Amino acid sequence: MKKNTDLERRRFLQVSGVALAATAVSANVATGADNNEIRQAPALNSLLRKATLPRARGQRVVVVGGGWSGLTMAKYLRRFNPGFDVLLIDRQSAFVSFPISNSWLADQVDLDFLSHSFFDAANNHDYHFMQATVLGFDRETRRVYTEKGFVDYDYLVLAPGIEYDYARIGVEDTEAQNLLFHRYPGGFVSSSELLTIKRKIHRFSGGTFLLNVPNGDFRCTAAPYERACMVAALFKRQRVRAKILLLDMNAEIRIKKAGFARAFAELYGDYIEYLSSSEITNVDIEGRRVETEFDEYDFDDAIIYPPVRASRLIEDNGIASPISPQKAANTDPFRYHLLDDERVYVTGDSRSQPFSKGGHTAHSEAQYVAEVIAAHALDKEVRWRSPQTMCFSAVDIDPLRAMSIITYYKFSDKTGQFAFDRTHLIERWDTQGGQASLAWAEGMYRDMFYS
Ligand SMILES: Cc1cc2nc3c(=O)[nH]c(=O)nc-3n(C[C@H](O)[C@H](O)[C@H](O)COP(=O)(O)OP(=O)(O)OC[C@H]3O[C@@H](n4cnc5c(N)ncnc54)[C@H](O)[C@@H]3O)c2cc1C
CATH class of the missing domain: 3.50.50.60 (FAD/NAD(P)-binding domain)
Known part of the structure; x- marks a missing residue:
């Protein structure tokens, strides 16, 4: 029996390579304990027993x-x-x-x-x-x-x-990555980030508020542009004297370009300054400054959304x-x-x-x-069969006004790649779009949780 448990432990450490095993090892190194003590680590023992679950009724x-x-x-x-x-x-x-x-x-x-x-x-x-x-x-x-x-x-x-890939905006040091994540969360991975962001934008009293759009294949292409609109709408409603600096790491607005460009100009001309091709190369967290290939930008507060990885x-x-x-x-x-x-x-x-x-x-x-x-x-x-992408983007509030896109994908044997197929784009925002965005979400929650 003891032999089996030892085997199981070894197997776990061998296959997992996970943070917890590494933590156990480094804790032992730090305390000067030898590696045999890893076997006694109580946390490890709890990993190696069967989780308490009802007996499987099938595969x-x-x-x-x-x-x-x-x-x-x-x-x-x-x-x-x-x-x-x-x-x-x-x-x-x-x-x-x-x-x-x-x-x-x-x-x-x-x-x-x-x-x-x-x-x-x-x-x-x-x-x-x-x-x-x-x-x-x-x-x-x-x-x-x-x-x-x-x-x-x-x-x-x-x-x-997904996870954030801070190294791709020049922040390599893990302590700095952690500080950046906590101080200026991107709001694309965990719900705590969203709570922090909401508090930040509701308490912002004026100055430069920086947001960015990452490059590469990031989560929800339209969402960083939508978020800039929502933050601008809030500042406008609360009459906060603020400039939103939107640094886009791409050459141009990646999706719903005409719709977002019109919103930036017509609704938020006094608030949003949009800068394309702004590849972030470093963030000075304490100094509240972002560096790009060609410029540096100071900010009073920020939401920093780095490129992502699986x-x-x-x-x-x-x-x-x-x-x-x-x-x-x-x-x-x-x-x-x-x-x-x-x-x-x-x-x-x-x-x-x-x-x-x-x-x-x-x-x-x-x-x-x-x-x-x-x-x-x-x-x-x-x-x-192709997945379907459907994405609503809110651009104005009280009442909510939104635009939308629906698309499928097809595989080309010629290029060996997937491309968009049967795309339906509505770049005119209106209250019907706003209501449709909420109805869509309700339908999705119903399907995943209740029906
Ligand atoms: C601000 C914002 C707006 C968006 N707007 C839209 C929109 O309008 N329309 C749209 O279609 N999409 C939108 N998206 C994108 C959408 O949220 C994501 O594409 C979607 O959540 C992806 O689903 P997922 O299941 O792959 O990942 P997630 O929803 O991130 O789920 C992953 C889950 O895995 C869990 N997990 C991770 N690691 C572990 C582990 N080791 N052990 C246990 N659990 C783990 C996490 O806790 C999480 O719950 C938006 C995203 C953001 C951030």
Whole structure:
């Protein structure tokens, strides 16, 4: 028995390479303890026991990440294969929606509108939910490790979203990255960032407020431009004497260009100064200054949104593609499983395909991938279908006015790449668009949590 536990410990340390093991080692180094003491670390012991869960009623599918992708996945896995026993794991205790959060920043909806319980989703859709952080997984033994113990899987779906890549704006030092994240959060990864941002913009008393648009394949292309509009609308309503400096790391507005350009000029000419091709190369956090290739900009307060990469869970567990700049997983572009493992799937914003990183994209994609996994378990196949991207962008408040885009994707055998297909763009903003944005979000929450 003792031998088995020792083997398990060694296996965990070997496969996971996770932060916790590293922490245990460095704590021992710091206290001068020898490595044998790692085996006695109580925290490690709790990782190596089985998590307390109801006995699996069928093939167990573990879904990591209860965002737009994971929530949809968990629901539709049960729907497409009622024989599956589905477990959703998220490190957070509740879900707070990023879509519509910009409208919330400008007081157009309450926090209640955005917040939903994982328990409701799991109860209504008949799956299990566990609040825990996934630390690593072992594909050979099909085991997922969390701080609450391990869980064995038949299929594993990874939908852990994105992380910031501060090195790409010249902030390499990890302490500086941490300080920048806490002081000037980007508001694109966790709900605490959103609370800080709301407090900042409501208390801002005047001066230069800096926002930026990252480059590369970042989360929700329209959202940084939308956020600039919402912050400007708030300052305008509160008669704050402020300049919003919007530094775009791209050559031009990346999406809904005519609509946003008109909003900046017609609604917020006195507030927003938009500068394209402003590649951020460094941030002086204490000095409150951003450096670009050609200039330096002082600010009084800021929201700094660095370029993004796929969750580290993917790279740390050795499944990132060696050629992916964003360290996305090495997956089949049509079936979403790892190229060398049809039991492990990667979806949502950490996917390798270049689809727009959006909640709606993740939701429609997850329905398809759930069907793929259900079919795989029955030795069947499903025809590829494109995800759908739908994105509303609010530009004005009281009443809320918004514009929108819907698009699909197609694969070109000629170029070997995906491109937009059947795009429908509405760049005229109006109150109908504003109402439609809220109705869309309500429909999505209903589907993921209640119906
Ligand atoms: C301000 C803003 C506005 C947006 N507006 C829109 C919009 O109008 N329309 C639209 O379609 N999209 C919009 N988006 C984008 C949308 O929010 C994302 O594309 C979507 O959330 C992606 O879903 P996901 O499930 O891949 O990732 P996420 O929603 O980020 O979910 C990932 C989950 O994984 C969990 N997790 C991560 N690592 C671990 C771990 N190790 N263990 C356990 N749990 C873990 C996290 O806690 C998180 O809950 C917006 C985003 C922002 C920030």
